[in-house]
Amino acid sequence: MKTSFIISKDESLSRFVIIILMLENQSSEWIAALQKHGYRMSAALQVVVEVVATSPRVLSPIQAFDLARKKNAKIGLVTVYRTLEKLEELGLIQRVHQPSGCQGFIAANDGHQHLLICENCGLVEFFSGDRLDGLMSDVAGETGYNITGHWLQLFGLCRQCQVEIQYSNENQGD
Amino acid sequence: MKTSFIISKDESLSRFVIIILMLENQSSEWIAALQKHGYRMSAALQVVVEVVATSPRVLSPIQAFDLARKKNAKIGLVTVYRTLEKLEELGLIQRVHQPSGCQGFIAANDGHQHLLICENCGLVEFFSGDRLDGLMSDVAGETGYNITGHWLQLFGLCRQCQVEIQYSNENQGD
DNA sequence: CTCCCTGCAAACTGTTTGCAAGTAC
DNA sequence: GTACTTGCAAACAGTTTGCAGGGAG
Numbered sequence: 001m002k003t004s005f006i007i008s009k010d011e012s013l014s015r016f017v018i019i020i021l022m023l024e025n026q027s028s029e030w031i032a033a034l035q036k037h038g039y040r041m042s043a044a045l046q047v048v049v050e051v052v053a054t055s056p057r058v059l060s061p062i063q064a065f066d067l068a069r070k071k072n073a074k075i076g077l078v079t080v081y082r083t084l085e086k087l088e089e090l091g092l093i094q095r096v097h098q099p100s101g102c103q104g105f106i107a108a109n110d111g112h113q114h115l116l117i118c119e120n121c122g123l124v125e126f127f128s129g130d131r132l133d134g135l136m137s138d139v140a141g142e143t144g145y146n147i148t149g150h151w152l153q154l155f156g157l158c159r160q161c162q163v164e165i166q167y168s169n170e171n172q173g174d
Numbered sequence: 175m176k177t178s179f180i181i182s183k184d185e186s187l188s189r190f191v192i193i194i195l196m197l198e199n200q201s202s203e204w205i206a207a208l209q210k211h212g213y214r215m216s217a218a219l220q221v222v223v224e225v226v227a228t229s230p231r232v233l234s235p236i237q238a239f240d241l242a243r244k245k246n247a248k249i250g251l252v253t254v255y256r257t258l259e260k261l262e263e264l265g266l267i268q269r270v271h272q273p274s275g276c277q278g279f280i281a282a283n284d285g286h287q288h289l290l291i292c293e294n295c296g297l298v299e300f301f302s303g304d305r306l307d308g309l310m311s312d313v314a315g316e317t318g319y320n321i322t323g324h325w326l327q328l329f330g331l332c333r334q335c336q337v338e339i340q341y342s343n344e345n346q347g348d
Numbered sequence: 349c350t351c352c353c354t355g356c357a358a359a360c361t362g363t364t365t366g367c368a369a370g371t372a373c
Numbered sequence: 374g375t376a377c378t379t380g381c382a383a384a385c386a387g388t389t390t391g392c393a394g395g396g397a398g
Contacts, residue, residue, distance in 0.1 A: 040352055040397050061387085076355040081388065097325075102276045103387080116319055125317045127309075132326075135305060139328060143299045145290055147330035151271075152306075154313060156321035214372050214377055235362085250380040255363065277362080 026107065027053040030092050039086060047072045048083040058096045058104035058122035096124070097153070118158035120165065127154075200281065201227040204266050213260060221246045222257040232270045232278035232296035270298070271327070292332035294339065301328075 027050045034049070035041060051067040052059060059067070065080045084105055087093040096104035098117060106115070106124050113126040130152050140147045157165065201224045208223070209215060225241040226233060233241070239254045258279055261267040270278040272291060280289070280298050287300040304326050314321045331339065 038352095042353065042397070044354065074355080078356080078389085079354060082353085097271045097276060102271060116313055116317060116321070118319065119322070125313075125319065127313050127316070129309065131305070131309060135303065136328060139290055139299075139301050140330070142301070143290060144333040145292065145299065145328075145330040146336050147290070147328050148293070149329045151325060151327045151329075153325045154310060154319075154321050155323040155325075156314070156319040159318040162320050212377095216372070216378065218379065248380080252364085252381080253379060256378085 033090055033092065034086060037090060043072060044075050044079045045083055047075060048080055052087065052093060052105065053107055056123055058106050058117065058124060060103040114152045116154040118161055119155050120157055120161040123158045207264055207266065208260060211264060217246060218249050218253045219257055221249060222254055226261065226267060226279065227281055230297055232280050232291065232298060234277040288326045290328040292335055293329050294331055294335040297332045
């Protein structure tokens with residue numbers, strides 16, 4: 001991992017290095033967790049884990065497969081499915097439900113967090129502090145339900161997609 | 175529709191009659207809406223609409239098919255799919271996403287409403303007043319996203335399923 | 349050296365499409 | 374009578390399973 005030797009005084013570059021290290025770290029943690037649970041380590045598994053662990057965007061199995069193929073041409077789609085299954089079993093990834101479909105996965109964040117998803121590119125931000133307790137107890141009282149969980153997700157456009165869409169509208173006059 | 179002639183002074187019975195009328199009414203409204211949009215009326219369509227319009231529970235296509243078959247043995251699964259497509263197009267039903275799968279549909283309620291779903295039987299209650307505006311503008315400010323929509327769903331056990339599950343636990347000592 | 353993991357092929361499930369016959373308008 | 378709708382069968386897409394060979398431990 002040569003990136004860990006890069007030393008820079010340029011602020012933007014050092015921030016970049018920190019991000020790289022963080023993502024590499026997440027991959028190794030996942031690999032360690034898989035080994036701890038008795039799974040053997042292979043090149044295929046490693047590549048898929050790296051792709052999924054470092055993606056800031058929601059990935060469908062087929063998207064993960066395509067990205068993994070760019071790094072290692074011999075990977076099969078079945079291996080991607082089996083790896084996603086293992087990662088989900090260990091709680092390292094979570095399935096993402098969207099109006100456009102429910103095949104996506106994203107690295108799971110610790111604690112009870114909600115998702116903000118870019119409808120255009122799938123970029124995900126996590127947030128917490130939903131302040132729903134009052135609402136939930138009101139609804140429980142009114143309906144008699146025993147409420148055991150909730151889903152909260154926000155949808156929108158990330159900064160970059162706002163710019164890109166505005167630009168393409170200006171240039172195509174649509 | 176003979177139920178519309180029932181007159182009762184028993185409070186619980188008259189409440190029951192009102193419910194029946196409301197559900198029948200919803201079916202006719204849907205049929206009227208479909209005709210207004212140029213769709214022809216057939217026995218098959220009518221049965222599927224009735225099943226979906228009157229169900230207080232989330233129905234998957236295959237569940238709707240089974241219920242429709244009980245009323246009319248000649249219905250095909252393809253017709254159920256095509257009818258659901260029409261109803262969704264007109265905004266009369268909405269797709270329901272659950273941890274257990276995303277094939278379900280429920281009659282759509284007017285206005286911006288959220289769902290409370292029984293994880294055991296699929297019974298749905300609607301509620302509104304999510305008080306999320308503050309959270310959404312906070313998150314928008316922190317992330318730079320242009321937030322355009324949100325999903326909020328609560329999961330739990332309805333009154334009846336709580337009783338049933340408690341009963342079965344007591345009797346099976348699990 | 350053992351047994352798990354991979355990749356291929358095939359099976360499977362849920363959904364959509366093509367088409368001939370039936371039916372609403 | 375015209376043209377939309379239906380139900381069957383087949384096609385399709387996404388996912389899972391069976392199995393023989395290769396590789397991790």
